[in-house]
Amino acid sequence: MTAAAPSERVEFVLPGVKCAGCIAKIENGLRPLSGVHGARVNFTTKRVAIDHAPELTPDALRCAIAAIGFDAQPIAAAAPLLDNRESKALLRALAVAGFGAMNVMLLSVSVWSGAAGATRDLFHWLSALIAMPTVAYAGQPFFKSAWAALQRRRTNMDVPISIGVLLATALSLFETIEGGPHAYFDGAVALLFFLLVGRYLDSMMRDRARDGVTALMRETAPGGTIVLPDGTTLWKRAAELEPGMRLLVAAGERFAADGIVEEGLSTVDRSLVTGETMPERIAPGEPAIAGTLNLTNPLTVRITAAGDRTSIAEIVRMMEAAGQSRSFYVRLADRAARFYAPAVHTLALCGFAGWMLAGAGWHQSLLVAAAVLIITCPCALGLAVPVSQVVAAGALMRKGILIKDGSALERLAEADEVCFDKTGTVTIGKLVPDGALTLSGREKSLALALARASLHPLSRALAAVLESEQVEAAPLTDIREHPGLGIEAVADGLRVALGRPGWLGIDRVDAAGSAVALFAGEGPATLLRFSDRIRPDAPEIFLRLRQMGFETILLSGDRREAVAPVARSVGATALVELSPIGKVEAIQRIQRGGHRVLMVGDGLNDGPALAAGYVSMAPASATDVGQSAADAVFLGDRLAPVAVAVAAARRTRAVVRQNFALAIGYNALAVPLAIAGLVTPMLAAIAMSSSSLLVLANALRLRNCAR
Amino acid sequence: MSGLGLLIPLALLLGLGGLATFLWSLNAGQYDDLDGAGIRILTDEDCES
Numbered sequence: 001m002t003a004a005a006p007s008e009r010v011e012f013v014l015p016g017v018k019c020a021g022c023i024a025k026i027e028n029g030l031r032p033l034s035g036v037h038g039a040r041v042n043f044t045t046k047r048v049a050i051d052h053a054p055e056l057t058p059d060a061l062r063c064a065i066a067a068i069g070f071d072a073q074p075i076a077a078a079a080p081l082l083d084n085r086e087s088k089a090l091l092r093a094l095a096v097a098g099f100g101a102m103n104v105m106l107l108s109v110s111v112w113s114g115a116a117g118a119t120r121d122l123f124h125w126l127s128a129l130i131a132m133p134t135v136a137y138a139g140q141p142f143f144k145s146a147w148a149a150l151q152r153r154r155t156n157m158d159v160p161i162s163i164g165v166l167l168a169t170a171l172s173l174f175e176t177i178e179g180g181p182h183a184y185f186d187g188a189v190a191l192l193f194f195l196l197v198g199r200y201l202d203s204m205m206r207d208r209a210r211d212g213v214t215a216l217m218r219e220t221a222p223g224g225t226i227v228l229p230d231g232t233t234l235w236k237r238a239a240e241l242e243p244g245m246r247l248l249v250a251a252g253e254r255f256a257a258d259g260i261v262e263e264g265l266s267t268v269d270r271s272l273v274t275g276e277t278m279p280e281r282i283a284p285g286e287p288a289i290a291g292t293l294n295l296t297n298p299l300t301v302r303i304t305a306a307g308d309r310t311s312i313a314e315i316v317r318m319m320e321a322a323g324q325s326r327s328f329y330v331r332l333a334d335r336a337a338r339f340y341a342p343a344v345h346t347l348a349l350c351g352f353a354g355w356m357l358a359g360a361g362w363h364q365s366l367l368v369a370a371a372v373l374i375i376t377c378p379c380a381l382g383l384a385v386p387v388s389q390v391v392a393a394g395a396l397m398r399k400g401i402l403i404k405d406g407s408a409l410e411r412l413a414e415a416d417e418v419c420f421d422k423t424g425t426v427t428i429g430k431l432v433p434d435g436a437l438t439l440s441g442r443e444k445s446l447a448l449a450l451a452r453a454s455l456h457p458l459s460r461a462l463a464a465v466l467e468s469e470q471v472e473a474a475p476l477t478d479i480r481e482h483p484g485l486g487i488e489a490v491a492d493g494l495r496v497a498l499g500r501p502g503w504l505g506i507d508r509v510d511a512a513g514s515a516v517a518l519f520a521g522e523g524p525a526t527l528l529r530f531s532d533r534i535r536p537d538a539p540e541i542f543l544r545l546r547q548m549g550f551e552t553i554l555l556s557g558d559r560r561e562a563v564a565p566v567a568r569s570v571g572a573t574a575l576v577e578l579s580p581i582g583k584v585e586a587i588q589r590i591q592r593g594g595h596r597v598l599m600v601g602d603g604l605n606d607g608p609a610l611a612a613g614y615v616s617m618a619p620a621s622a623t624d625v626g627q628s629a630a631d632a633v634f635l636g637d638r639l640a641p642v643a644v645a646v647a648a649a650r651r652t653r654a655v656v657r658q659n660f661a662l663a664i665g666y667n668a669l670a671v672p673l674a675i676a677g678l679v680t681p682m683l684a685a686i687a688m689s690s691s692s693l694l695v696l697a698n699a700l701r702l703r704n705c706a707r
Numbered sequence: 708m709s710g711l712g713l714l715i716p717l718a719l720l721l722g723l724g725g726l727a728t729f730l731w732s733l734n735a736g737q738y739d740d741l742d743g744a745g746i747r748i749l750t751d752e753d754c755e756s
Contacts, residue, residue: 020749043743091738092730099726103719119711126715 007037007051010058012065012072014046022070029068036061048072059223059235090200093138097193100134101186105685108186112682124176124183131185135169138192141199157337157382160344164373165191171370174363182367187374187684194692198383201390206405224249224256227300241306249294249301258290258310259301266297269457279457291604295456296481315580318608319629332410332653333385336660348372351675364677371674374684376667384659384695391699392652395706400620400635401645408631411615412649414596418545418642419587419609421601422556422566422574425619426538428637429602431461431530439528442474443520447528449473450487450498450518458516459487459498461530486516494521501527534566541639542570548646551595555583557605583609600642602626617642648705655702659695666691 017023023041026048030039035053042049050061065072107123115123139162146158165188172183223237227246241247241257249255251266267279270292279295282288288301290310307313348369355365389406396403403409420426439447448471451463476489476496486499497504497519504517504525519525542552554574556563567574575586587597587609599606599613610616610629618630627633634641670687673679679687732738 020746023743023747024750041743042740043746044740088733091733095726095729095733099722103722106718130719 008054009049009051010061011047011049012062014041014048014065014070014072016070017041017043017046026065026068026070030061030064033064087200087203090141090196090203093141094193094196094200096134097138097189097196100130100138100189101193103130104134104186104189108183108681108685111183120181121176121179124172124185127183127185128173128176131169131189132173134189135165135192138189138196139165142192142195155337155341156334157341160341160373160376161191161195161382163345164188164370164376167366168370168374171366175367182681184370184374184681184684187681187688190685190688191374194688195382198386202386202406205386205390205393205403224253239307241303243303243306245303245306247301247303249288249299251294251296251298254293255288255290255301257301257303257306259288259303259305261286261288262300262302264297264299266299267295267456269293269295296454312604315604315607318581318584319611331385331407332656333382344373344376347376347671347675354675355677368675368677371677371679371684372671375670375674375679375687383692384663384699385656387696388652388656388659388699388702391702392648392705395703396632396645396648399641399644399706401641401706402633403645404631404633408615409649409652411596411631412598412646413653415598415615415646416549417551417553417590417595418598418600419553419555419583419590419613420572421583421599421606421609422554422558422563423532424602425600425606426554426566426570426639427532427534429532431458432533433462433465434529434531437465437528439518439526441471443518443526444469444471445474446476446491446496446520447498447518449476449491450479450489450496453479453489454481454487454498458530462498462516462528491521495519496521497525501525534569535637535639537638537640539570541643542572544643545646546571548643550598550646553590555586555601555609557583580605580608584612587612598642598646601630617645644706648702651705652702655698659698662694662698663691666694 014022014026017026023043026041027039030036030048030050035056037051037053039048039050041047048065052061062072104127107127111120111123142158142161142165145156146162149156149159168184168188172185172188175181175183223235224241225248226234226236226241227248228234233248238256246262247255247257247259255268261282261284263284265281265283268282268288269279270289282299287304288294288299289312290305291312305311351372352365352369355368356362386406389403389409392409393403393406423429437444444466448463448466451459451466452473453459453476474491476491479487479489481487482499482503485503486497488495488497488499490496498516501515501517504519506517506525506527515527515529517525517527545552552570552572554563554567554570554572555578556574556576557578557580558576560576563574563576578586583601583606587599590597591614596614599610599616600618601610601616602618604626606618606626607629610618610626615632616630617632617634618626620627620633620635632645634645666687670679673683737744
């Protein structure tokens with residue numbers, strides 16, 4: 001490896017990596033290339049990092065990966081590094097706290113077993129030597145958060161933790177210097193260890209599903225080909241495009257910027273923005289939207305808006321604005337802490353004051369206060385909540401439901417109204433033929449050959465059906481595509497065509513659904529009807545959700561005629577022809593009425609609505625924007641995961657509440673002992689571990705919550 | 708008592724060694740791709756130098 005050569009690093013997203021073979025193919029395919037110093041695939045995040053010579057451009061590397069057979073998109077390196085830094089810092093603190101807790105406990109057990117005199121003092125000193133650096137390092141996450149809360153004149157869970165740990169450490173040090181009998185180093189360090197476990201689990205859960213951060217960049221085209229005034233062309237990245245430039249968009253390419261069509265006649269797939277499944281015709285003078293797909297013919301577009309001014313960027317901004325309401329959500333544990341922290345502090349203070357008044361020295365009184373703070377350690381809140389949520393999320397993950405973070409589960413349990421998008425959510429989002437295809441064998445092979453020649457969604461749907469029936473494509477010559485009409489070709493000397501029913505002599509087709517006609521050279525053309533199919537269990541799940549106390553509503557960008565049959569079959573109220581902002585307003589109107597909305601949607605046009613909902617879910621077939629805006633993503637063709645997730649979230653909430661009750665009950669028993677001054681370091685350690693184990697065991701009951 | 712003089716430092720050293728190794732492996736990126744590590748064992752890496 002030429003370590004001395006100048007090297008740059010670039011990362012690509014590889015959605016297609018699925019197995020060990022893919023990893024080997026990509027790495028071994030890239031390494032022999034000149035200028036590539038190293039390539040490493042990260043399977044978990046579906047990325048490849050390439051170290052390369054500066055003269056290789058990201059675009060050349062992308063082509064190289066494409067040549068190996070994978071679709072890759074470059075990503076900016078800055079953002080994703082930040083996310084798991086927090087988890088790593090917590091893991092490091094956890095390791096240090098674990099080391100400290102084990103060793104201090106080892107020494108403490110000897111003291112409890114009766115070591116006395118010089119041995120006890122030596123062991124206390126050794127404990128101090130281990131515990132103080134440990135507390136200084138591993139306690140930082142709590143100290144920082146507590147300090148930040150205090151600066152804002154608030155209190156959170158970390159305030160009593162920090163005070164308890166610091167007070168216990170300082171007092172134990174004093175005890176050690178004085179040669180006293182009780183040192184709480186083990187309690188302080190073990191407390192940190194237990195709490196860090198909870199903190200780490202919580203943070204890990206957030207990381208795991210957060211790889212969608214780069215999604216927005218994938219959605220829009222990475223760049224486009226510019227026609228210079230002298231007629232030559234040049235490929236530019238999306239960020240370098242400016243209004244006024246002329247953009248050349250090939251068939252099958254996405255528009256890299258908003259613009260007005262100057263030349264060419266084509267059809268575009270706007271489903272990304274409007275949610276409308278049918279392709280639309282586009283002619284000179286009409287607007288093209290960045291991120292939408294040019295289907296049939298090359299177009300020249302004069303750019304009117306580029307970069308962060310495009311309508312897609314506008315949707316992203318709307319999503320951020322809509323999502324802000326959600327940042328006001330206060331986690332369950334923090335809500336509990338609002339009552340818990342003041343109560344604990346008052347108790348400790350009362351203990352201290354009481355013993356002072358009773359005539360004990362300030363040393364003795366402070367020891368009592370520290371014992372109260374340690375014994376009321378919020379392990380139940382710090383550990384039991386994240387553990388319950390991680391166990392529940394694990395159970396849901398085995399059922400194909402990915403929950404992004406713990407607060408999503410909490411909010412899911414609180415939702416009482418559910419809004420569904422239609423296309424791609426209640427329906428599968430793919431066109432399938434109505435009934436069996438009424439075609440002969442020869443017609444089928446002609447249809448397949450014609451359908452393969454076009455990128456139109458109907459053609460692709462038809463080709464997919466025929467391919468699954470193992471039809472052989474007929475040989476065609478002289479294939480011509482008529483934009484907006486269909487495909488024409490010659491087979492065995494006869495003219496054949498596949499296209500718009502009107503074009504092939506079939507006059508009226510009713511509005512619902514889509515249809516295509518096949519003309520097989522002789523006789524009348526055959527009409528093939530297609531429609532989007534409803535998810536098989538949708539009516540049943542809607543019923544179940546209503547039984548669980550939800551109102552069910554359909555929000556759709558589609559026409560009334562397309563929505564009505566779906567709404568009827570699932571028995572939901574429907575709002576139709578909504579723009580993305582219309583969906584947000586509908587949700588906000590419901591939420592102003594005091595309801596909490598679970599939004600289930602998939603498209604880019606649902607992004608803002610997903611962000612505006614109290615909580616949101618998206619199917620895994622959703623656009624990346626939809627997935628990254630949603631709190632949970634579910635796999636598979638069924639809608640059942642929505643009901644399963646809600647049920648599991650409610651069970652989780654019940655278990656978390658039980659854990660709170662357990663913790664408070666246990667405190668009610670232990671606090672009087674602590675105030676009475678009867679709690680020795682050994683008792684504190686036993687009480688703390690047993691309460692943690694108790695809530696852990698209770699949380700494990702959630703293992704099967706996703707049934 | 709004299710045994711303690713040897714055993715306690717030894718225990719601490721071993722513990723610190725374990726901690727240092729863990730922190731090293733964490734910083735070296737060994738936990739970055741746990742799923743990938745699990746399936747990489749199935750690839751033949753011998754074919755390249």
